[in-house]
Amino acid sequence: MLTGMNHRVYLEIGPKKVFACSIDWPGWCRIGRTEEAALDTLVDYTPRFRTIAERAGLEFAPGDPAVVERVRGDRTTDFGAISAIPDFDREPVEAPEAARAVALARAAWAVLAEVAAASPEELRKGPRGGGRDRDKMVAHVVEAERAYARKIGVRHKPFKDEAGLTAMRDDIAGALARPAPAFPPGGAGWPVRYAARRIVWHVVDHIWEMEDRRT
Template sequence: MSDRLAVVLEVAPKKAFASALEWPGWSRSGKIPEAAIETLLAYAPRFEPVAREAGLAFPASFEVDVVEQVEGGSGTAFGVPSRIHEVDRQPVDGAEAHRQAGIVAAAWTTFDRVAAAAPAELRKGPRGGGRDRDKMVGHVIDADWYYARELGIRVKQLDPADRAAVESLRTQVLEVLRRPSDGSPLADRTWTARYAYRRIAWHALDHAWEMEDRSS
């Protein structure tokens, strides 16, 4: 028997994102919603080690249940799951907050592991573009610094080579994400806890998987 997979969709004219609500970071895109869901399921074997890193059992198969679809925007079209859904405004109790934050931590661990094994120069994309390893690492860390501000955390911009500073920021982020939430925006800004789990983990994993694909 397949396990239920609650999925949210954001749909723009030329791109759609499908995101697994209970597995933050497991978000994939396609030209249409059906293609996004198909790609999401195709990435299950790549997400399974992330779940295992978080200490969670990962089902062998899933039955997709689309619980909400919203209109995408410019962020969606650009390639970012950028919409906050109504289900993202639901409360999060302490146990769920720890589970979701654990997946975010596992996404960072996965990214770090992939980066450590990747060559400095990555294979170029089909149009000859794409960041090499160190620039990609810097990009992810810069993004995490920005994401932290959405959680009310303000520190000076990070040097990617300063691992102590990077780990300190991540610790502060996880402290916020482990707290129960009533579903309101965090730090009087716009992100809810559920959206923060998804966005932060997705960005780390999206680039980890890109780095893996471009290392061969």
């Protein structure tokens, strides 16, 4: 279960900010103003990501981070979202890795639902007085997923009920679960490995934001 070894990380380096992203644990990404700050923050969030990994039924002992790739980011990076696709993501994805990614996605969705249910509608504002309240944050996550899903061939019209959400997420999980061949540079859509990371990261990022702003 990826224990007892270095924890592989890549850095997405934007003009002003840097993301440190786990390769072995899709969705575990943190941002900082420097490479060192991003890596330190990633490590600081180990206990919080453990909640997601254990909910997925995975043993979580990531080891020390080891940077294996650096990729150029852009203004999206500086805005606070991962956007660059590392070379590693274009390599084939075998069934065990795909199954782990699906388990993490389903765990993140379940934890988000629980955190939202335990949070007030009105959340504490950010340092500049902004930030979505609970229901708008959840709706934002869902709409983002609907857009992300199209990058892996899953298309759903807008929906407003739980059945529609479940159907879309089941289709996303199905797409992520399939072993994937090497993804050619310039290929349409997203490599499955990148899609899993982006989808899980976005859910987890808002779980942590909601937890931090509900008190």
